[in-house]
């Protein structure tokens with residue numbers, strides 16, 4: 356297989372603003388040519404600051420940034436091989452769509468004929484042929500955003516940085532633009548570094564997602580891996596819905612671990628854990644099955660407390676003996692399950708994903724816990 360080329364490399368970058376608060380903490384990240392990489396995180400976690408450091412609008416406090424193999428520290432934004440598309444569109448209101456898109460080429464003194472050819476190509480790419488004479492005020496939000504992206508793409512940047520570009524659009528348009536952007540990115544083969552706080556958007560569009568939390572990267576991997584194998588409790592809770600148990604590893608064999616949680620012992624999957632280690636266990640709601648009789652594997656008694664019908668599934672909330680609530684997403688039809696029913700909750704060991712507990716790695720009262728049945 357062809358070796359992937361690193362196009363942007365963040366090497367231990369940090370950012371401290373004047374108020375002495377470190378908002379980006381020692382981030383290492385390689386982004387590959389042609390990749391759609393999303394930095395995903397809650398408001399204030401440091402996403403925009405990271406993007407602005409790549410673009411050159413903000414200096415790094417320490418660390419290095421390489422674009423296409425060369426350090427860009429001290430290189431001004433316009434000399435970096437990256438362009439940025441902002442949520443606010445940043446279009447020139449007095450210029451037509453054509454002139455807004457052509458702007459970067461005019462500055463570079465490209466010939467009129469070539470400008471015409473390249474702008475026409477962009478207009479068809481963003482599906483706005485025939486709109487070239489309009490002013491930004493005569494466009495819808497989605498159309499303005501497409502012009503803003505075309506303007507950022509016209510110079511053939513190696514990398515396009517997108518800061519919540521769809522944030523101002525309504526849900527329907529947002530979903531449509533997500534697909535359009537993804538198609539456009541694959542067609543052009545340009546690397547996209549995309550910022551969003553919307554996990555569904557990140558899962559839909561990205562080749563890889565970097566989850567950022569309080570200035571650090573919690574996990575960088577494919578959307579599927581992020582959902583199926585969250586590495587931290589934060590990621591498990593931030594991406595999709597989850598049931599999280601706190602427990603201690605009682606025993607392990609080659610395939611699975613037995614983890615003691617408050618309501619009993621459960622079989623989990625996870626490598627590299629030792630007996631006595633404190634862990635979290637994450638089980639997704641759609642992996643939990645409801646049965647009438649106790650099973651031989653993971654099977655905990657519970658009572659159905661709440662049911663929500665959402666059209667394509669039934670969501671149940673069940674309560675374990677210790678009061679812990681479990682979410683179950685049922686796409687099969689358990690029509691005969693009702694509120695107040697005493698049931699058993701089951702799941703496969705492979706779907707109970709273990710996560711390290713960094714605050715208290717080893718159990719202090721492990722001998723007592725060993726007795727938990």
Ligand SMILES: Nc1ncnc2c1ncn2[C@@H]1O[C@H](COP(=O)(O)OP(=O)(O)OP(=O)(O)O)[C@@H](O)[C@H]1O
Nearest residue numbers: 372373374378397398399400401402403404405552
């Ligand atoms: N120029 C600045 N001076 C001081 N602090 C700043 C400055 N810019 C941002 N911050 C702070 O740095 C932190 C990270 O901000 P940043 O804009 O990178 O977050 P974000 O993850 O992009 O958030 P959002 O999704 O809300 O845009 C915030 O606490 C913010 O208040």
